[in-house]
Amino acid sequence: MTGRGPTAALSAAVALTLLLLLSGCVEVRGTAVRGQSSGRSGSVSNDSLGLARPFLPLPAVTPAAVPDGYDPGADAAADIAAAQAASHADGRPVLLDFGSAWCQDCQALTALVRNPGVHLILARNYHTVTIDVGHYDRNMDLAGRYVSLPGSGIPALVLLGADGTPSRPAGAEQFADARSLSSDQVANLLVDWLYPGN
Structure with a gap:
């Protein structure tokens, strides 16, 4: 085994997570840490952090008819x-x-x-x-x-x-x-x- 410790594994996990977030393949949900004045470093809440959405959804479009050939009798x-x-x-x-x-x-x-x-x-x-x-x-x-x-x-x-x-x-x-x-x-x-x- 190489000398890879927990720091290298954590760095790889962070890099993979960032890659997935930037490519839009992951929905980001989880916990947010909020600071409190009671001296504790923070508390955990179940608030959503948001969604990774790099592309806007396309609006629904009703397809128009596409003629097939030339109709000599058409107006x-x-x-x-x-x-x-x-x-x-x-x-x-x-x-x-x-x-x-x-x-x-x-x-x-x-x-x-x-x-x-x-x-x-x-x-x-x-x-x-x-x-x-x-x-x-x-x-x-x-x-x-x-x-x-x-x-x-x-x-x-x-x-x-x-x-x-x-x-x-x-x-x-x-x-x-x-x-x-x-x-x-x-x-x-x-x-x-x-x-x-x-």
Whole structure:
């Protein structure tokens, strides 16, 4: 045996306790020592010392619907208005996706949206609206309010803030070549868009 005595064992126990406290794995409860004027060094009470909580709990969020594909029969203007009303109520941005079922990159994006991680990010953080543009002959007046489709290609993604202000976030142009994107790249872009300027 080495010459480790009770002091070394106590130091190791204190170090382990501190490590567990700092990592948030331990709930701190126990006794507190309070000084008294009677000359005794202190008395023991059963007051709680508190809880080690390094992370705030996430608020409960009702997932929003995530469209699956482009519906040529949908009323796109009404869908956008409904998403904006929901955004105004909960502060989540609206994500507009202009595309069509014939487009291979739109099909690739639809498949990427079905990925559980991407789907969860969309459902928890966005109000997503897909707008079918056909062969650039459907909903073009509506699309023109937000993006120039002949210049951007499809799918074209646009963000609307809670106040309805449109923006083309950094990296949105990558979706016109969605076949080259991985689900991780899509998830990273969607998360980055939630924290502009960081």
